[in-house]
Amino acid sequence: MSFTLISESSFSNRHSLKINWSKAQDLPTFTPPPEIDYVALPKSQTFSMVSISTPDVKQSEAYIATTALFFLFSSSGKEDKVFLRLPASWRDLWIEFAETKKEKADEADRSTIRTFRDIVRQKRDQEMEEGVLIQGAFKNRNTGRALDNGDESGPDKGTRSLLTSEAYQKIWTDKCGTQSYQMMLVRFRFHISGLS
Secondary structure, rough: OEEEEEOOOOOOOEEEEEEOOOOOOOOOOOOOOOOOOEEEEEEEEEEEHHHHHOHHHHHHHHHHHHHHHHHHHHOOOOOOHHHHOOHHHHHHHHHHHHHHHHHHHHHHHHHHHHHHHHHHHHHHHHHEEEEHHHHHHHHHHHHHHHHHHOOOOOOHHHHHHHHHHHHHHHHHHHHHHHHHHHHHHHHHHHHHHOHH
């Protein structure tokens, strides 16, 4: 590890921390706070204070070290209690980072849930629309038959008598082969199996 003082004045101090590893490391999956510049290579990582500074050189060094420590070890199950060894003020900084990280993760989870919820709603709406169309088709078919049965002298009477039983079987086979009919059967079987 090597600390480098980036800027020094009586009221504003910033540090950079470079960590060199003997073997390649897995890179953390989340990004550091925006006030920290982070550069990662397989065998080195550099953390630099960009838009934040401290009034003291030692505070600046401790700030960048705590930030790097959090960034490297907060996701580790083995090292999740390492922050308890820090002084109280730096422990508070760790907790602040942890809360920010949790808020970002929660927001990402909420976004994912919204996406899944939208997909489910679209699917449900599509199925309901198809169900309405199917029910409407059956409703219209039944209404048409009721009119035909009441009026035997209509123009459809002659057409209906011309169809053979093979023609009716072909119509039935065509209807049974449609996707909407197959989906209706699946829903019906699911509904029946839920009742037993």
